[in-house]
Amino acid sequence: MSRRSPRGVFRLLAGLTAALTLGALLTPAASADPAKLVITASVDSGVRLVGKPFPITVTVHNASAEALTAITLYTDQNSGSYLSFDGWGDFGYPGATLAPDETRNLTLNATVYTWGGGSPELDITSTSIPSWDVQPAHLSVPFVDPTTTTGTLHGVVYGDRDGDNAFDPGEGLAGAPVRIYGETTLETVAGPDGTFTFADLPARYYQLFSTTLPDGWLLAETNGGFGVTGGDQDVEVRAVRPLSDQLQATASVDRDTYAPGDQAQVTFTLTNTGSQPLSGISGNCDRIGGSQYQLTGWQSWTDLVYPASLTFSPGETRTFTETGTVPPLADQYGGFAVDCDFGPELGNPDSNPEVRLWARVPGAPGTTSGSIYHDDNKNFTQDPGEAIGDTAVSLVDIISGSTTATGTTDADGYVTFASVPAGRYELKADGWVPADAGGFQVQAGTCQSCVWEWSQVYTRG
Numbered sequence: 001m002s003r004r005s006p007r008g009v010f011r012l013l014a015g016l017t018a019a020l021t022l023g024a025l026l027t028p029a030a031s032a033d034p035a036k037l038v039i040t041a042s043v044d045s046g047v048r049l050v051g052k053p054f055p056i057t058v059t060v061h062n063a064s065a066e067a068l069t070a071i072t073l074y075t076d077q078n079s080g081s082y083l084s085f086d087g088w089g090d091f092g093y094p095g096a097t098l099a100p101d102e103t104r105n106l107t108l109n110a111t112v113y114t115w116g117g118g119s120p121e122l123d124i125t126s127t128s129i130p131s132w133d134v135q136p137a138h139l140s141v142p143f144v145d146p147t148t149t150t151g152t153l154h155g156v157v158y159g160d161r162d163g164d165n166a167f168d169p170g171e172g173l174a175g176a177p178v179r180i181y182g183e184t185t186l187e188t189v190a191g192p193d194g195t196f197t198f199a200d201l202p203a204r205y206y207q208l209f210s211t212t213l214p215d216g217w218l219l220a221e222t223n224g225g226f227g228v229t230g231g232d233q234d235v236e237v238r239a240v241r242p243l244s245d246q247l248q249a250t251a252s253v254d255r256d257t258y259a260p261g262d263q264a265q266v267t268f269t270l271t272n273t274g275s276q277p278l279s280g281i282s283g284n285c286d287r288i289g290g291s292q293y294q295l296t297g298w299q300s301w302t303d304l305v306y307p308a309s310l311t312f313s314p315g316e317t318r319t320f321t322e323t324g325t326v327p328p329l330a331d332q333y334g335g336f337a338v339d340c341d342f343g344p345e346l347g348n349p350d351s352n353p354e355v356r357l358w359a360r361v362p363g364a365p366g367t368t369s370g371s372i373y374h375d376d377n378k379n380f381t382q383d384p385g386e387a388i389g390d391t392a393v394s395l396v397d398i399i400s401g402s403t404t405a406t407g408t409t410d411a412d413g414y415v416t417f418a419s420v421p422a423g424r425y426e427l428k429a430d431g432w433v434p435a436d437a438g439g440f441q442v443q444a445g446t447c448q449s450c451v452w453e454w455s456q457v458y459t460r461g
């Protein structure tokens, strides 16, 4: 289940030292007759970096005595690196109308994604008015040149234990992986004190990637980044504890087995095990969507799922009893799932406590097969020498915990389990454990995807 939802911004402690005198130059075009449409534009005096969006303020004035209609604007780039824009608003197609003497302002969002030959120079003008009636804005936007300016990023990844939004001694996260993306992805690992360094970075804006941090810490907000303007810069990367540390969620169903079309009752129990009150909590179910094995009807559980907004006092437990319908093809899978997580509507799903419930729907047996390997070079591919061969393996029913089938892998790590009752099984391998912390489950049955062969990484355990 993919639940990555990177978002957010990083605290950037680096002083953005403007080594250059930056700012837009505004040069009205010469015109013999007074123009009817007068466009002016400006940018602020901030440091402009490749990869970092910045606003351009545009003013459009109707200097004529008549209304001007269907006014659309566009940019005519004269030289330098290509600027991408959005935010044309009413001045995109089909265009805006300006009354005589009316003035409108808009703010464009502009970004140079790729450096190609210097700072951009461009006109902002209109195609919908004859050119001799337009006074375009001319913009020269100075940028820090990434081909001639480099900087060094000194950072620390810290788990904000005391929640004060600041790095304190002892909060560094040892061994935290750090990945940033500019033209390419760069990766390093924080030292024992949580510090890291990226040296000689071309000056530009770098996105920070979400990575799996030690001990369940989560990046406080992801999708942010760092502006490298030259010289040395210090950054702090804040991590927080997941909501699942404080909010616990479990669920159970009312019967041992079901048939397709049955009504199933699911009882959810949520407990605030922390010392702080929680509010604005709602359930999110079936985030992937479109599966044939999820219990249907959860959208109507509005006392629990969005737009519900639940509160929990410290120590409070609340239960919710909900009813859904077992999907028509559940017997092909040997069961149905209820996959929900709980947290603030716009929070990071990775932070949320989860319910991963699987209930039995008896169905016809199927054959399941695949291979296991140790991915020594960590390329997610089974290379020669990586097979876990001649090894005893078994399928353990995830509901009953009993061993349903056993086998032995061949020299290539491949094994077939014939005629396994439809259902979900943990694949156990003698002397090995799944590389994924969540374990590895095999889906057996007669469903379309049940016949797909699996390939899974295990490590010595």
Ligand SMILES: [Ca+2]
Residues within 6 Å of the ligand: 159, 160, 161, 162, 163, 164, 165, 166, 167, 168, 171
């Ligand atoms: Ca702190």
Ligand SMILES: [Ca+2]
Residues within 6 Å of the ligand: 374, 375, 376, 377, 378, 379, 380, 381, 382, 383, 386
């Ligand atoms: Ca490999």
